Amino acid sequence: MPNLLKKITKGRKEKQTKFAKGNLAEADLFISIILCDQELQTALVDRKQEIKEYSSIKTYFDRQDLLTQLDQSLQDLGTLADEVADCVFIFDENWLKDGDLLDSKKAIVKELSEDLSLTALGQMSITEGIHQARVMKDPHDSSITLYLREKDFDLLLIKHGKLLANLKIGRSGKLKDDLQEGLARISQDLGEQGKYFPNRVFLSSLSLTTKALNKEQEELQAVDWTKIAGFLQAPEFTVLSADFLIKALSLVASQMLSDDFKSKLTQELDGITSSPEKNLLNQVQVDADQDLPVEEKRVSSFGIDLSSEKVNLNQNVSDEFAVDDRQSEEIINPNLGQAINLSADDIPSKKPLKSKRNTALKHFFRKNRKSLLIGATGGFLALIVLFLLFYLFLSNITIKITANEEILQKNLKIILDPQLAKSDFSQNLLKASLEQKEIEGEDSLSTTGISLVGDKAQGRVKLFNKTFTEKTFSSDTILKYENISYLLNEEVTVAAANAKEEESGKSIDYGSVEIAATAKDIGAEANIAKDSKLQVADFSEDTYSATVIDNFSGGSSREVRVVSQNDLDKLLSQLKESLNKIAVNEFGDESKDGVHFVPTSNNRIVYFEYDQEEGDEVETLSLKMTLEVEAVKYLSSDLKQLAEAVLLLDLPENYDFIDEEPSLLSDEPKPAADDSNRLVLDAELSAKARAIINEDSLKDLILGKNLDEAKNNLEEQESIDRVEIILQPAFVAKLFKKLPKDPKRFNFLID
Incomplete structure (x- = not known):
């Protein structure tokens, strides 16, 4: 989200002056605004990731109506939003090109910002926000999200937290056909990465009603997606609630505006320039001029009178809060001794009056000056000694370490063999077993033979x-x-x-x-x-x-209908296929709780009987049959053991698996080419592994080192992702730059 990051940095530097001068807005609040081709919605958000209020979805018809509906939406946020001017714009993909706002839309956004007195902190797209929202919930999320419009939709494919695909697809009469087309394009473009799809699919929209989304969900759920390459099991289609978008995207914007995020961003950008403060401001100013207006204005109400002339809020602000440069500098400078320093030119000087009380005090101080100095010096030294004793013996240091994590992935063919005595993980051979099931049934058909009868x-x-x-x-x-x-x-x-x-x-x-x-x-x-x-x-x-x-x-x-040999053969094949399908469905129903049945092509007719013979003059022929169907049985637990054994070979040194079962995605097993009972399973294995941190080996890197050196030493370790050094009490870090040499004073927290 490059646009939002640039705006955050700029907004942060401007706020230092803005809030000090006049407290024009609530520093901890901002407004998120979703803008689409015909819909909009707003929310009042706390930067601590709390949504105070959000409006209903508003529909507009033209540019003037957009202004009216946005004004009404802002009023719906309540009186708390009246003094909030900061906002984050969230645009539909139709408003953007290559991540930047279209020129035709910039004029619209500028007009909205000026007429409604809004200060834009940044922008992002709806699809970017959806991805970030999914990752906020689960950093390793794997899912498909469909953001639907009337004429097209965006298809987002997220695997292990990464956005692998973001496609815009035109809508035809059937969403299921459009989705199949999109998934086929993803498979072709991504190759191995797009071979398998997650089984969680979410539907969301700002323009479609919940009823319409539910109807689409029912039609999608009715499709047998397991027959489509990429889905290993039937996916679950979920309609997200109507307020999902405004809540999720607002929380994403709030996270990006958080102090921790801005601090990291400032450090990263400061490291790029030779003169951090000056160059960064220049760079951001150029970027901002190319995007959204960020003019500061005071907002008393979001309501506007479209029939009257517009009020120049710039003049009101400057008149109400005018202050000269010298006074402004003194007001916001925290190092000054007083808020406003009045000079001798401003106030006539008056000679102070002497009194007996003042004379007596001066005499006391002159007489006891030496004693007072000794006492004050002794007290000060005692405080220093006490502080040093506290720092050396009582303060403690917490080292919070986040270990590196890696996702191990591997594609392989697994052979399910019922003839094996035991599994051989080194050869990807998994022991299976054979199961038989007898199915009885009856069927009939109309005879098609023709015969002549007469005298x-x-x-x-x-x-x-x-x-x-x-x-x-x-x-x-x-x-x-x-x-x-x-x-x-x-x-x-x-x-x-x-x-x-x-x-x-x-x-x-x-x-x-x-x-x-x-x-x-x-x-x-x-x-x-x-x-x-x-x-x-x-x-x-x-x-x-x-x-x-x-x-x-x-x-x-005359001609009459009789039983032909073709009738006998056709009915036999027809009933056999029907009974086999029943057996396959029953095996599928029994495939649960970690037990799987895969029918083979081997089946046998145990019994059959026709009710007529060839040449009999009848209209209908019936057949009874008992069919024995064979299936290969295997267990998920065996597959998990094989997955762990295979991935263990790729586990980096000093890493261990996280306490989660490995993920296994696979196609439907297929019969082996040698016409045996063996099955071949194409599978994708994945598991998360975390580096093993040895606390004792880290102590030499931090004992007696200054804070920055200790942190750098830890972060240079390949097994460590992030480090945070916490000194208690916190003011110790401002007075002492070196860490103690006593290892007992350190408490390691490893995540």
């Missing part, structure tokens, strides 16, 4: 034997009419033909017999008329023939 045509024929040999025809003899076949109803013998001598010459009487016949196939096409000629099997018509003597009738056909 066969029947009639009578007359067989002719044109040979001179008797002929027997079996019942399966085929009679053909075009492409239609008929069968004899029974076996029949036809007599041989006879030759006769007649007046006209020889004649032949063919042997013949009448017999019933039936069409070979069903269908109306077999209904043929009387006198139709039929071919007998494959014989020539010169040898055997047949003629219809009674019409063939009764032939018919």
